[in-house]
Amino acid sequence: MITHKFAxxxxxxxxxxxxxxxxxxxxxxKLQNATKSATYTPAKGSEDRKAIMDALRVVIRKMxxxxxxxxxxxxxxxxxxxxxxxDPESADGKxxxxxxxxxxxxxxxxxxxxxxxxEFAVCEQDPDCVDTARYFKKLARKYPAASPNIFPEP
Numbered sequence: 001m002i003t004h005k006f007a008x009x010x011x012x013x014x015x016x017x018x019x020x021x022x023x024x025x026x027x028x029x030k031l032q033n034a035t036k037s038a039t040y041t042p043a044k045g046s047e048d049r050k051a052i053m054d055a056l057r058v059v060i061r062k063m064x065x066x067x068x069x070x071x072x073x074x075x076x077x078x079x080x081x082x083x084x085x086x087d088p089e090s091a092d093g094k095x096x097x098x099x100x101x102x103x104x105x106x107x108x109x110x111x112x113x114x115x116x117x118x119e120f121a122v123c124e125q126d127p128d129c130v131d132t133a134r135y136f137k138k139l140a141r142k143y144p145a146a147s148p149n150i151f152p153e154p
Contacts, residue, residue: 038078039149039150041075048077049072049075052077052082055111055112056086056088058113059113060100066088066090067090067091068089068090069089070086071087071089072085072086073085073087076149076150076151077150078149078150079147080107081103081104081146081150082105082106082111082150083103083150083152084100084102085099086101102114102115102116103116103139103143105146114143115139117135136148
């Protein structure tokens with residue numbers, strides 16, 4: 001009789017272990033999916049997209065005095081952080097300028113350009129910059145609150 005109770009007890013412990021492991025795995029998967037699903041590309045005309053493009057315009061205006069519009073190649077947002085790759089051009093589309101690439105952060109309701117990759121001349125001497133995957137890893141270490149899901153695939 002004791003062996004049947006012991007066998008029953010072992011079976012119950014095994015069942016509970018499987019149930020807990022399964023629910024922990026499901027919770028981890030849900031968390032990973034929630035983090036990924038929290039990453040999005042704002043639609044054209046949306047408030048976030050307009051605010052991010054306006055933040056980029058401020059940078060360009062300070063550097064060159066130009067008024068531009070953007071052709072967006074990549075824009076992803078996650079929890080107040082964004083990565084953008086956009087090609088500025090004149091409103092009439094006749095003049096095209098150097099791409100605008102970088103990390104932005106939304107603080108107190110306002111998007112601010114944080115940083116982008118160094119210029120090519122500087123970049124070719126820095127192995128962390130030349131290798132795109134290494135560059136994004138370095139950036140993620142520097143700004144741990146920025147989700148790696150916002151960066152483009154290398």
